[in-house]
Amino acid sequence: MKKYTYVWVSLVILVFGIIFIPKIVDRAKSGTMIENDRMNRKDNSAELAHIILNGNKRRVPSFEFIDQDSLVITDKDYLGKVYIVEFFFTSCPSICPIMTKNLVDLQEEFKTSNDFGVASFTITPEYDTPRVLKEYAEKNDITNLDWHLMTGSQEDIYELANTGFNIFVSEMPDAPGGFEHAGLFALIDKNGYLRSRVDEFGNPIIYYRGTITEEDGENSEGEIEQISILKEDIYKLLKE
Numbered sequence: 001m002k003k004y005t006y007v008w009v010s011l012v013i014l015v016f017g018i019i020f021i022p023k024i025v026d027r028a029k030s031g032t033m034i035e036n037d038r039m040n041r042k043d044n045s046a047e048l049a050h051i052i053l054n055g056n057k058r059r060v061p062s063f064e065f066i067d068q069d070s071l072v073i074t075d076k077d078y079l080g081k082v083y084i085v086e087f088f089f090t091s092c093p094s095i096c097p098i099m100t101k102n103l104v105d106l107q108e109e110f111k112t113s114n115d116f117g118v119a120s121f122t123i124t125p126e127y128d129t130p131r132v133l134k135e136y137a138e139k140n141d142i143t144n145l146d147w148h149l150m151t152g153s154q155e156d157i158y159e160l161a162n163t164g165f166n167i168f169v170s171e172m173p174d175a176p177g178g179f180e181h182a183g184l185f186a187l188i189d190k191n192g193y194l195r196s197r198v199d200e201f202g203n204p205i206i207y208y209r210g211t212i213t214e215e216d217g218e219n220s221e222g223e224i225e226q227i228s229i230l231k232e233d234i235y236k237l238l239k240e
Contacts, residue, residue: 046197048196048197049196049197049198050193050194050195050204051206057194060085060192061163062074063160063164065157067148067149068136068137073119079190080115081115081146082187082189082234082238083117084118084119084188085121085165086184086186086210087121087122087157087167088121088122088181089123090132094176095183098210098211098213099210102214102227103118103185105214105227106227106231107142107144107147110238111144116234120147121157121160122149122150125152125154126154128151158170165186167186182207183209183210184208185208185210185230187208187233196208197233208227208233210227213227214227
């Protein structure tokens, strides 16, 4: 009896080795075993978190600025829209061109949606007048009617960035272009709340990295692009 048992066990192991082990090795070599099967599936199916501050869901602070068409735009104009918030400046020689490219990519991804927009705030408002912002929009093929490039009081814009969104901006003579700012995108839902997916520890990532394109994949410091996951999360909010 033992002899037949050993034969069957050996046969099962042989069949398993022939059918499954090559597939496992191939998936391990391609790097898809962990990334696609565990992490991405979890992230794709999970609901987006609200950002909590002092026990309350964080909302977009009230704002009122002038856009590239010299129209007064407020936070209320974005209610009912899923949108991205960024801080930039048109003469930025470093990260802003990449951020704009990524936002144009998002614009094209959601061009058939009437519920997607972008709120871009210049951190050099004295230079970035509505006329300059209009030229920048035309140069970069910004066509979404709900993508407003806004200018106004520098004090108000810096307060909105540093205190309202906790996205760092500052005048810094030694930085490229004379200004330092974080290349981050904030994701806002239709009700004006900040949202994001969570990391592997269950904590909201809060902001999305806007300085690496999908095509590049990662930068020289090993940071991975987040535009692909941002697209997924925008789709989620559009369905809410």
